[in-house]
Amino acid sequence: MNELINRQYYLASRPVAAPTPEEVPFRDVPLQDPAAGEAVIRNMFISLDPAIRGWMSEVNNYIEPIALGDPIRSSVIGRVVKSNSELVAEGDVVISVGGWERFTTGPAAGMTKLDENSGIPLSNFLSVLGPTGLTAYFGLLEVGKPKKGETVLVSAAAGAVGSVVGQIAKMQGCHVVGMAGTDEKCRWITEELGFDAAINYKTCGDYVQAIREACPSGVDVYFDNVGGEILDAALMCLNRFARVAVCGWISTYNDADAPGPKNLWQLVAESVTIQGFVVLDYIDRFPEGVAQLAEWVIAGKLKFKEEIVDDLDNVLSTFLRLFDGSNQGKLIIRNPE
Amino acid sequence: MNELINRQYYLASRPVAAPTPEEVPFRDVPLQDPAAGEAVIRNMFISLDPAIRGWMSEVNNYIEPIALGDPIRSSVIGRVVKSNSELVAEGDVVISVGGWERFTTGPAAGMTKLDENSGIPLSNFLSVLGPTGLTAYFGLLEVGKPKKGETVLVSAAAGAVGSVVGQIAKMQGCHVVGMAGTDEKCRWITEELGFDAAINYKTCGDYVQAIREACPSGVDVYFDNVGGEILDAALMCLNRFARVAVCGWISTYNDADAPGPKNLWQLVAESVTIQGFVVLDYIDRFPEGVAQLAEWVIAGKLKFKEEIVDDLDNVLSTFLRLFDGSNQGKLIIRNPE
Numbered sequence: 001m002n003e004l005i006n007r008q009y010y011l012a013s014r015p016v017a018a019p020t021p022e023e024v025p026f027r028d029v030p031l032q033d034p035a036a037g038e039a040v041i042r043n044m045f046i047s048l049d050p051a052i053r054g055w056m057s058e059v060n061n062y063i064e065p066i067a068l069g070d071p072i073r074s075s076v077i078g079r080v081v082k083s084n085s086e087l088v089a090e091g092d093v094v095i096s097v098g099g100w101e102r103f104t105t106g107p108a109a110g111m112t113k114l115d116e117n118s119g120i121p122l123s124n125f126l127s128v129l130g131p132t133g134l135t136a137y138f139g140l141l142e143v144g145k146p147k148k149g150e151t152v153l154v155s156a157a158a159g160a161v162g163s164v165v166g167q168i169a170k171m172q173g174c175h176v177v178g179m180a181g182t183d184e185k186c187r188w189i190t191e192e193l194g195f196d197a198a199i200n201y202k203t204c205g206d207y208v209q210a211i212r213e214a215c216p217s218g219v220d221v222y223f224d225n226v227g228g229e230i231l232d233a234a235l236m237c238l239n240r241f242a243r244v245a246v247c248g249w250i251s252t253y254n255d256a257d258a259p260g261p262k263n264l265w266q267l268v269a270e271s272v273t274i275q276g277f278v279v280l281d282y283i284d285r286f287p288e289g290v291a292q293l294a295e296w297v298i299a300g301k302l303k304f305k306e307e308i309v310d311d312l313d314n315v316l317s318t319f320l321r322l323f324d325g326s327n328q329g330k331l332i333i334r335n336p337e
Numbered sequence: 338m339n340e341l342i343n344r345q346y347y348l349a350s351r352p353v354a355a356p357t358p359e360e361v362p363f364r365d366v367p368l369q370d371p372a373a374g375e376a377v378i379r380n381m382f383i384s385l386d387p388a389i390r391g392w393m394s395e396v397n398n399y400i401e402p403i404a405l406g407d408p409i410r411s412s413v414i415g416r417v418v419k420s421n422s423e424l425v426a427e428g429d430v431v432i433s434v435g436g437w438e439r440f441t442t443g444p445a446a447g448m449t450k451l452d453e454n455s456g457i458p459l460s461n462f463l464s465v466l467g468p469t470g471l472t473a474y475f476g477l478l479e480v481g482k483p484k485k486g487e488t489v490l491v492s493a494a495a496g497a498v499g500s501v502v503g504q505i506a507k508m509q510g511c512h513v514v515g516m517a518g519t520d521e522k523c524r525w526i527t528e529e530l531g532f533d534a535a536i537n538y539k540t541c542g543d544y545v546q547a548i549r550e551a552c553p554s555g556v557d558v559y560f561d562n563v564g565g566e567i568l569d570a571a572l573m574c575l576n577r578f579a580r581v582a583v584c585g586w587i588s589t590y591n592d593a594d595a596p597g598p599k600n601l602w603q604l605v606a607e608s609v610t611i612q613g614f615v616v617l618d619y620i621d622r623f624p625e626g627v628a629q630l631a632e633w634v635i636a637g638k639l640k641f642k643e644e645i646v647d648d649l650d651n652v653l654s655t656f657l658r659l660f661d662g663s664n665q666g667k668l669i670i671r672n673p674e
Contacts, residue, residue, distance in 0.1 A: 054602075054605075054606070059606070060606060061602075061605070061606045062577075062605065062606050062607065062608065240399075241618075246604050246605055247605065248605055249601075249602060249605070252602065259596060259597060259599075260596060260597030260598040260599045260600075260601055261597040261598075261601065262596075262597045263597075264586075264597055264598065265391075265398075265586060265589065266613075267583050267611065267612070267613025268391075268398070268399065268583055268584065268585055268586070268613040268614070268615060269391075269396070269397060269398045269399050269613070270399065270613070271399065271612075271613055271614050271615060271618050272612075272613050273610060273611070273612040273613075274604065274610070274611045274612075275604070275608075275609075275610040275611075276603075276604025276605040276606070276607070276608055276609050276610075277605070277608050278605060278608060281578075281608050
């Protein structure tokens with residue numbers, strides 16, 4: 001295998017704002033044979049997620065930071081090209097923690113085999129049937145705990161997580177309102193996904209007034225991807241005993257000086273619970289979640305978008321589109337075989 | 338009864354900072370007979386609580402704001418001087434929602450009779466056996482949910498709520514650390530109340546370092562009375578799945594421009610739950626809570642302080658001592674018969 005070259009995008013220094021090509025450069029290194037218990041996979045799909053930005057910082061963000069010099073960490077789907085373990089064999093397709101790189105070498109015990117002939121596109125296991133869909137599933141149902149007839153507000157509602165949250169909330173019998181940044185996204189979530197209402201936060205004017213109009217009975221569950229001013233506005237619209245499920249605050253990730261929310265006193269005023277979570281909190285229940293999500297997808301009850309970009313060499317600029325909202329659904333890098 | 342004069346401290350205008358005598362002046366008005374279903378009580382004890390400051394603002398703070406012109410609302414214990422209801426009789430001692438006034442007239446249905454010959458000082462029903470003790474009891478056990486061996490951090494730990502929180506946490510088998518503003522208070526909570534450690538937040542220097550030293554295993558439950566910089570520091574010391582129980586943020590009540598917490602991203606980093614609550618959330622379980630607290634008090638397991646001030650005419654300046662920390666335990670106005 002010594003003739004194979006692995007292009008790796010790695011963390012050269014820790015960004016304080018949006019990461020730059022100087023902070024995340026690439027290098028070409030010869031591929032090494034796997035050590036005992038390890039396998040080498042050729043990455044076919046690389047997942048781009050906001051959480052990756054957190055791992056570039058030096059503090060723990062539910063898992064340890066990416067070490068300086070290491071490839072940028074992300075979920076990947078790849079084909080085993082060399083195995084030094086009985087757990088996986090050459091040719092197997094697996095999902096694993098990998099990186100922004102052509103090949104990932106890692107412990108075979110951390111690789112889960114996928115059936116590439118199941119009829120389900122492999123990329124779905126990084127989106128609706130992967131960490132993204134599971135974040136929506138467990139975050140809404142276990143953290144948000146919506147009850148029939150309640151109102152659920154979702155920020156970044158046309159995003160990979162938010163769009164699934166809203167559809168699951170509709171299946172629970174809730175009044176569902178989404179916030180998104182273009183009229184096209186707003187139409188998609190209402191006309192295609194069945195949200196009851198959408199708010200274009202770039203044109204709506206006063207957030208509090210817009211949320212109150214779209215949620216005439218107040219908000220019982222706020223699923224927050226965004227933080228910042230939208231969180232502050234949502235806090236002012238919460239009902240007593242409301243739940244705020246927080247899976248990340250994308251508006252603050254590239255701004256170390258972002259101010260904290262001003263309206264947290266609503267916690268006591270309305271006996272509100274704000275709960276942070278990550279999908280790994282529910283790792284023991286992933287099989288249940290994937291099975292339920294797959295059932296809904298097959299039944300046509302759960303729609304989703306993937307934007308697949310065929311260019312590892314544009315990984316950083318593609319990643320940054322998560323933060324300006326220009327992506328159309330779950331963002332995935334494909335690295336054609 | 339027309340000869341009786343009721344001195345009332347009332348809300349003339351809404352304060353934006355610490356309330357002034359212009360915003361909370363008094364008036365002397367002739368006492369009226371109670372309407373049907375109402376009774377008049379002569380207030381013997383008036384409870385002073387930080388939450389009252391919230392009710393002076395124009396927004397809902399779990400109950401409706403005090404209307405302009407109304408007496409400042411607070412819990413009171415008084416003796417019925419005239420009743421127009423079969424529920425209470427002249428001479429009964431009751432606890433009720435009342436005000437900063439000599440006499441309170443209100444629905445007898447909202448008055449709960451107390452036995453003045455039980456051997457328990459009546460003022461205790463406003464402190465350790467009243468809203469204060471119940472806030473500690475339900476807030477710690479139902480919101481904080483401490484498990485044996487966990488670390489519980491309490492701010493305003495020598496205060497009426499915090500001191501009870503810490504002692505209950507010790508009874509749960511927790512490592513308990515309190516933060517207070519004088520060495521004397523720190524000695525009291527460690528030497529008299531059994532806290533494992535105390536931090537004088539006025540002299541300790543860096544909060545995060547001080548908390549980490551006193552909580553070598555991290556913080557599992559943070560009981561927060563205070564907000565502000567201490568909350569931000571505590572957030573940096575939380576363990577995975579930690580719980581933050583918030584019953585109020587006294588550091589921000591008199592500062593409309595107080596910045597929000599900066600470190601809330603720890604919610605996602607450590608899957609933290611922050612839950613606001615008020616004691617009224619548990620009103621159905623008050624009898625259970627009072628019974629348990631009384632058992633602990635009688636057994637000598639729960640110590641507490643009351644600072645009783647015999648001067649209704651100093652009610653406002655006494656109230657403001659809650660915010661500079663100069664009070665010694667639960668602050669109560671006595672209005673001698």
